[in-house]
Amino acid sequence: MPNEKSDLLQGTLDLLVLKTVALEPMHGWGISQRIQQISEDVLRVSQGSLYPALHRLEVQRLIASEMGISENNRKARFYRITAAGRRRLTVETEGWERLSLAVARILNTA
């Protein structure tokens, strides 16, 4: 039952994926590498949850995919963000910032 994972985790991964593909169209492996690089290896995306997330986002029409040629000349599926995805990204980003700010405040003052 895929819907029963922790909402926070799932939401977070979705947010990261959206942010990543918002920069440029990218294939699954590239997305996982990018998240790992930018977070300086703090966040490791399990492939077992990345691909379900990608397909979920596609079903929700937040990202779209098409076949393309990878940097090493292989056929790969490239994901790009849609207009709906961009809107969602903005909303989610604000939400996330509010949340992390609030959590940070609590941690600092307590």
Place this chain on the structure above:
Amino acid sequence: MFLKLLDRLLARLRHRDLDSEAAAELRFHVDMQTQANLASGMTPAEARHEALRAFGGLEQAREAVRDERATWLDQVWQDVRFAWRQARRAPGFTATAVITLALGIGANVAIFSAVDAALFRPLPYRDADRLVNLFVTVQTRAGGQTQVEVTGRHIDDLRAIRQVFEGVDAFGDFRPKALAAGSDASPQVGAFTPTFPSFLGVTPQLGRAFAQDDVITKDRIIISDAYWRRAFNRDRDVIGKTIAFSDQTCIVVGVMPPTFRYFVGAQTDAWLPLAERDGERLAARIRPGITLAQAQRELNAALARPGSTWKPLAVEIAPAEWNRGADTGASAGSTRMMLFCLLGAMGFVLMIACANVANLLLSRSFTRQREIAIRGAVGATRLQLIRQFLIEGLVLAGLGGVAATLLAWWVIRAIPAIVPARLTYSVLGASLPQLDVRVLAFACLAAILTGVVCGAVPAFRATQCSAADGLLAGGQSVAGPTRGQRRTRDAFQTLQVAMTMILLVGAGLLLASVIRMVTVPMGYDPEDLGCAYLTFPQTANARPAQRRAFFDELIARIATVPGIRAATVGQSPVGGSTGHQFLPEQRDGLAAKAAPLEQFDVRPDYFRVAGIPLKEGRMFGPEDGPNAPPVAIISENAARRFWPGQSAIGQRFTWFPGQPLLTVVGVVPHIKTHALARDGVEAYLPVAQTGEPSSLLFRVSGDPAPGIAAIRAAIRSIDPRVTVSRLTMVDSLFAEFDPIGASRFYAWLLGAGAGLALVMAAVGLYGLLSYSVSRRTREIGVRIALGAGMWRVRWMVVVEGLVPVAVGIAVGLIAATWLSRLVASQLFQVKPHDPVVLGAIVILFVLVCAVAAFVPVRRATRVDPAEALRTD
């Protein structure tokens, strides 16, 4: 098998082949990781291994992707496949449910097709929804007003009202036209204008419509499809052949298609050309885009205009129903009402089938409590469980619907053959029932509704208990349905019983009527009795005196024929002249309460020839001449009904307000006419006083053929212009009218529905009790072990079914006595609350229930306590 095929088809329909693409994508990921690992200095084997490890199982990832992709359609499809597996796992259960639903839906589809063809489907003419009939109000001679059809004389007046009518055309009434060869039955010949077929959008299937010249020569004829088959054996070279009538010979120029079946009144065999202005009836088509009410208003306005050439009292526009659900002949019942009754009855059968299947599913859901609980526990939401049940219901109903459609296809083809002659015109007149898009849509709708109803109840009931309860209970064999579930089940059983009772009462009443109709005494002696109906030319012999002279001469001539024992003047007892009322005179004028009157115009010796004995008073004699006071002999039932407890002799009555009063001089038994269902009364009037004799009644000895031939020859030799429209034996004429046919047909159909319902109710009760016994095996074992007697055990089982059955019978009886008014038109000497019929039905029902309960009860008493306690 076909499920797999469908599955593949569905997958093809999705945008891309998910599995293989997702696999390729994941493989690409692993390959990229492997390359990265190689770049960081691992050996190829290590790099590959490490990449796969990091990924954490390709297969799981693929599953996860597939789950994400699953749309509601996929989930539903999964449920359908699950339901299908469930259905295959319990073939007995599935077969019972599917057969039950197939019979229920099939009966509805078949009846719907008949009702649709008779009442709803547009008539098979161009723009039939805009065709109208026109009625004009006229003064009657008696001073009242009545409506008659507008005739061709006003066709130009109507055509001029362009704001209302797009077109107007004319046709004529049909009447028998004797053949020169003189067969027993003369063809019914109507007439229409040269433009009439194209006005209706009908083209002859062979030959042509009339030309304008035909109207002048009047020697061309167009025949119907039925007559083409009957008289010409579908000969394609029929065009140009001739039909020799007794007064003229006509050349066939066309054959109408089968859809032009019955146009007005009854089956018409052929049509002669007609000049518009001679048309006895009109068909008009109103302008597109206006409603009937608007058309009526516009017409009223146009007729009221000062310049209008035609000033009728009023003209009414009525939708052209022509022969739709109307009832011709003397049967009292309305076909329309009975068709709706049958549709309603079949609706009941379907509801009973639904209740049965819902109960089956509910019973099974108890045994599946554990499965449901586990599914709930591992995270299926209640909605998902409900959907699962609904889909199980829909799958069963879908299978039932397919079987039902096949069944209906077979029944629908048989319908024209089982509709009795008396009803062909009103049931099959508009069009023939067929399995078309409308009927298929109805079948789909019925199946879907059925599926939802069958699935919904167990869905809500079975998913009510909590997961923990279910798991606990499921582990124990004594677990039973909850109170609410039991109540639902009992409610269904009660409903089933009540509806079955209603159907049984309806069928029982009709059946009792049919039996009474069959067994009612004839009142006359039909053995060796024959009759002849003659048509006199309009010009000669039309005067009463001349007609009487013709008959005197005819009877004198055939009296010497060896095969003929006696002959007299008068209509055959199969039926006299109808259309009038029996209005008895009372102290303060005419009674308001009247009865339909069957009038016979007879010579004094009629009663001797027909074998009708005198009960009271006297027969007619020579004294009842044209100038004597008008007298009549009436039937016993009229005497009893209007002058109860006193002698009818000397009383007076009439047949129409304002007509002279007739004095009753004699009483004879009621006879069984073809209008027996109408429960009318008979009056015999001396033909010397009433005028125009037109029929001969005679009694033959032995073979009737020589006698009939002699009569035909005698008629021709006296006056060749007189034609024989009918010359046959009375019993075959009676059989042809088939007066019991309609009631028998309805009784048969309703009986079939009631029989189905009875079987279903019995199966339902059997299922309920069987389930209860199997559930309580352990309890019964304990009781037997503790010394409970066999009767106590039997009672324990029976009582569970007793309450719903008893309540159902009571509710059903009350509802039935109220609803049976609907079939009152078909009841003959049976009251809707006839105690004998109701009592017999209750006994029948209780007996059937006893049979249904027998097996489960016996099983209960055979429970071996040791065995029962050992299970689980």
